[in-house]
Amino acid sequence: xxxxxxxxxxxxxxxxxxxxxxxxxxxxxxxxxxxxxxxxxxxxxxxxxxxxxxxxxxxxxxxxxxxxxxxxxxxxxxxxxxxxxxxxxxxxxxxxxxxxxxxxxxxxxxxxxxxxxxxxxxxxxxxxxxxxxxxxxxxxxxxxxxxxxxxxxxxxxxxxxxxxxxxxxxxxxxxxxxxxxxxxxxxxxxxxxxxxxxxxxxxxxxxxxxxxxxxxxxxxxxxxxxxxxxxxxxxxxxxxxxxxxxxxxxxxxxxxxxxxxxxxxxxxxxxxxxxxxxxxxxx
Amino acid sequence: xxxxxxxxxxxxxxxxxxxxxxxxxxxxxxxxxxxxxxxxxxxxxxxxxxxxxxxxxxxxxxxxxxxxxxxxxxxxxxxxxxxxxxxxxxxxxxxxxxxxxxxxxxxxxxxxxxxxxxxxxxxxxxxxxxxxxxxxxxxxxxxxxxxxxxxxxxxxxxxxxxxxxxxxxxxxxxxxxxxxxxxxxxxxxxxxxxxxxxxxxxxxxxxxxxxxxxxxxxxxxxxxxxxxxxxxxxxxxxxxxxxxxxxxxxxxxxxxxxxxxxxxxxxxxxxxxxxxxxxxxxxxxxxxxxxxxxxxxxxxxxxxxxxxxxxxxxxxxxxxxxxxxxxxxxxxxxxxxxxxxxxxxxxxxxxxxxxxxxxxxxxxxxxxxxxxxxxxxxxxxxxxxxxx
Numbered sequence: 001x002x003x004x005x006x007x008x009x010x011x012x013x014x015x016x017x018x019x020x021x022x023x024x025x026x027x028x029x030x031x032x033x034x035x036x037x038x039x040x041x042x043x044x045x046x047x048x049x050x051x052x053x054x055x056x057x058x059x060x061x062x063x064x065x066x067x068x069x070x071x072x073x074x075x076x077x078x079x080x081x082x083x084x085x086x087x088x089x090x091x092x093x094x095x096x097x098x099x100x101x102x103x104x105x106x107x108x109x110x111x112x113x114x115x116x117x118x119x120x121x122x123x124x125x126x127x128x129x130x131x132x133x134x135x136x137x138x139x140x141x142x143x144x145x146x147x148x149x150x151x152x153x154x155x156x157x158x159x160x161x162x163x164x165x166x167x168x169x170x171x172x173x174x175x176x177x178x179x180x181x182x183x184x185x186x187x188x189x190x191x192x193x194x195x196x197x198x199x200x201x202x203x204x205x206x207x208x209x210x211x212x213x214x215x216x217x218x219x220x221x222x223x224x225x226x227x228x229x230x231x232x233x234x235x236x237x238x239x240x241x242x243x244x245x246x247x248x249x250x251x252x253x254x255x256x257x258x259x260x261x262x263x264x265x266x267x268x269x270x271x272x273x274x275x276x277x278x279x280x281x282x283x
Numbered sequence: 284x285x286x287x288x289x290x291x292x293x294x295x296x297x298x299x300x301x302x303x304x305x306x307x308x309x310x311x312x313x314x315x316x317x318x319x320x321x322x323x324x325x326x327x328x329x330x331x332x333x334x335x336x337x338x339x340x341x342x343x344x345x346x347x348x349x350x351x352x353x354x355x356x357x358x359x360x361x362x363x364x365x366x367x368x369x370x371x372x373x374x375x376x377x378x379x380x381x382x383x384x385x386x387x388x389x390x391x392x393x394x395x396x397x398x399x400x401x402x403x404x405x406x407x408x409x410x411x412x413x414x415x416x417x418x419x420x421x422x423x424x425x426x427x428x429x430x431x432x433x434x435x436x437x438x439x440x441x442x443x444x445x446x447x448x449x450x451x452x453x454x455x456x457x458x459x460x461x462x463x464x465x466x467x468x469x470x471x472x473x474x475x476x477x478x479x480x481x482x483x484x485x486x487x488x489x490x491x492x493x494x495x496x497x498x499x500x501x502x503x504x505x506x507x508x509x510x511x512x513x514x515x516x517x518x519x520x521x522x523x524x525x526x527x528x529x530x531x532x533x534x535x536x537x538x539x540x541x542x543x544x545x546x547x548x549x550x551x552x553x554x555x556x557x558x559x560x561x562x563x564x565x566x567x568x569x570x571x572x573x574x575x576x577x578x579x580x581x582x583x584x585x586x587x588x589x590x591x592x593x594x595x596x597x598x599x600x601x602x603x604x605x606x607x608x609x610x611x612x613x614x615x616x617x618x619x620x621x622x623x624x625x626x627x628x629x630x631x632x633x634x635x636x637x638x639x640x641x642x643x644x645x646x647x648x649x650x651x652x653x654x655x656x657x658x659x660x661x662x663x664x665x666x667x668x669x670x671x
Contacts, residue, residue, distance in 0.1 A: 028378035029378065044375075044376070044378065068480075068481050068485065069481075069485075069550065069559070069561075071376070071380060071559065072378075073378050073379055073380065074378070090380075091380045091558070093550075093559075093561045094440070094441055094558075094559075094560065094561060115379070115380050115440075117378070117379040117380075133379040133380060133381065134440075161379070161381070161406070163378075163379055179379060179381075179404075180336050180338075180404065180406070182338065202338045202339070202340065202402070203338050203402065203404075205377075205378060205379075221377070221402065222338035222339070222340050222402040223339075223340060223341060224340060224341065245344065249377075249402075251377070251378050252378075266377070266378065267373075
C-alpha cells in the first residue's frame with residue numbers, strides 16, 4: 001500500500017512553488033508534521049495534498065480525496081502511536097465531524113451535532129480540540145477513548161462563531177478565533193476560563209505559532225492580511241506581518257523551514273510562501 | 284514588565300494635551316468617514332431571522348476595480364449617496380461553511396470615489412425555505428447616512444429543498460420482476476433552483492424493514508437542477524427477491540394500504556451558495572404479485588372450492604356432476620373478474636369482516652374458493668368462524 005501511495009505521490013506531483021506561490025484550487029487549511037515533516041493541505045472541495053519543502057521550494061502532490069459528503073474546515077497532521085496521521089474537521093450530512101486518517105484510510109470518525117470548524121491536536125495529552133462554527137463552544141476527544149462523539153470542553157464567553165483553534169503547548173492553553181467580531185481568546189485548559197487576547201481584527205481564520213512559540217501569526221480573511229502578535233509581552237496588539245496585494249482571502253497557515261510561512265488563500269486559489277519577514281519568497 | 288512613570292511639567296502638559304485632543308478629533312473625524320454597512324435582520328418566515336455581517340476589507344486598488352466591475356451588480360442607495368456593488372460570482376461557503384459574499388461600496392460623489400471591499404457573512408436562525416429575499420443595508424460613510432434595498436439569497440442550514448409529490452395510496456411495486464417506480468419531487472424553494480449534490484449514484488434507496496427483499500435498489504433524478512416551484516421525476520429501479528417478499532407479505536391486507544416503505548436518501552443544495560441538505564423521502568409501497576402466481580392461486584382456490592362443495596353435498600340429493608362442477612369452477616373465475624372490476628371502481632370487498640384486495644394472492648384464492656364452493660361452503664366456514 002505504501003509503495004502504491006509513493007507511486008501515486010510521484011505521478012500526481014503537479015505543482016511547484018514558483019515566484020513565491022503555486023496554484024491550488026480553494027486551499028483552506030495547511031499543517032505540518034513537526035518538527036520538519038511534510039506539509040499537508042486540504043481544499044474546500046475535499047482534496048488533500050502533501051507538500052514537500054526542500055528549504056527553497058514547495059512541491060505538492062495530491063494525496064487523497066475525502067468522501068464527497070465531507071466538507072472540510074480544517075486539517076491537522078500529527079504523529080499518533082508512531083504513525084503519521086491526519087485529522088480533518090468539517091461538516092458532513094448537516095452535522096460536524098472529525099475524521100482520523102492513517103495514510104488515506106479513515107480509521108476513526110467523531111461526530112457532533114454542531115458545525116465543526118478549527119481543529120488542533122495535543123500530542124502530550126493525545127487529545128484533539130475542535131471549535132464550533134455555529135456556537136461559542138469548544139469540544140475535545142481523546143484518541144484512546146472508544147467514544148465516537150466529541151465532548152464539551154468549555155465555552156468562550158462573549159464569542160458567537162468560532163473559527164481557528166491553536167493548542168499553545170508552552171502555556172497549556174488554547175487560542176481561539178472569533179470569526180465575526182474579529183477577536184482572539186485564550187482558553188486555559190486547567191481553569192477552563194477564557195480571556196480576550198486581541199480584538200479589532202477583521203476575521204481571523206487561521207492561527208500559527210512561530211518555532212519559538214513567542215509569536216502568533218493570524219490569517220485575517222477580511223483584511224487580507226497576516227498579523228503577528230507577540231505572546232512574550234503582555235498587552236500587545238497585532239501588527240501587520242504581511243499584506244501582499246496578491247492576498248484575496250488568506251485562511252490557512254503553516255510554518256516552513258528557516259522561519260518561512262506558507263499561506264493558503266481560498267479566493268486566490270493559491271498557496272503563497274513568505275519569508276520570515278513577511279515578504280513573498282521569490283527565491 | 285515594570286512600567287516607569289514619565290515626569291511632566293505643567294506647560295508641557297497643556298501643549299501635549301492640546302495636541303492629543305487635536306489628534307483625537309482628527310482620528311474621530313477619520314473614523315466617522317470610515318464607511319460601514321449594517322444589515323438589519325431579515326425575516327424569511329415567522330420565528331426565523333437572517334443576519335448579514337459586513338466586515339470591512341479595505342480600499343481596492345484601481346487595477347482590481349477595473350477587473351471586477353463587469354461582474355458586479357450595482358445597487359444605488361435610496362438618496363443616491365452610494366452604490367453598493369454585489370459580486371454574484373463570489374457567492375460561496377467559506378471554510379467554516381458560512382455563506383459569504385464580496386460587496387463593494389462606492390460613494391456616488393466622484394471626489395470621494397474610493398471603492399471599499401466588504402466581506403459579508405450570512406448568519407441564519409431557524410428553519411425556513413431558502414429563497415431570494417429583499418434585504419436592506421444601512422450605510423454610513425463620507426457621504427453621510429443612506430439605505431439600500433436589494434435582493435440576496437438567504438439560506439437556512441437545515442430546511443428540506445425537495446418535497447415528494449403525494450399520491451393517493453401506495454406505489455404499486457411488482458414482486459415478481461424488475462420494475463421502475465416514478466416519483467414526483469418538487470422544488471420547495473422560493474426563487475432559487477434546487478441542485479442535486481453529487482451524481483445519481485449518490486442517491487441511496489433502502490428498505491429498513493426488509494433489506495433481503497431486494498437484490499438491487501437504485502434511483503435516478505431525471506433533472507439535476509429543478510427550477511423554483513417546478514418538479515422532476517425521480518425514477519426508482521427495483522430488483523425484488525420474490526420469495527423473501529412473499530414470505531413477509533403473505534397475510535391479506537386492505538387494498539391501497541402500505542405493505543412497506545422505501546427510503547430514498549438524496550442530497551441537494553440550493554443554488555447560489557446553499558449547503559448540502561440530505562433528505563430522506565419515505566415512499567409507501569404495495570406489492571403486486573407475479574401474474575403466474577396470481578393465476579395459480581385463482582385456480583387453486585377454485586379447485587379447493589369445488590372439492591369442498593362436493594365433499595359437503597349429499598350424494599343422494601345432489602349427485603356428482605362434472606358439468607355442474609366445471610360450471611362452478613368457471614363461475615368462480617368469473618366472480619373474481621367481477622370483483623376485480625368493482626375494486627377498480629373503488630368498491631370495497633369485505634369477506635367475514637375483512638377488507639380484501641382481489642389482486643393479492645391469498646384474497647384472490649379465497650374469492651374463487653368461496654365462489655366455487657357456493658352457499659354450502661360459505662355456510663360451513665361461517666359456522667367455523669361463529670364457533671358452532
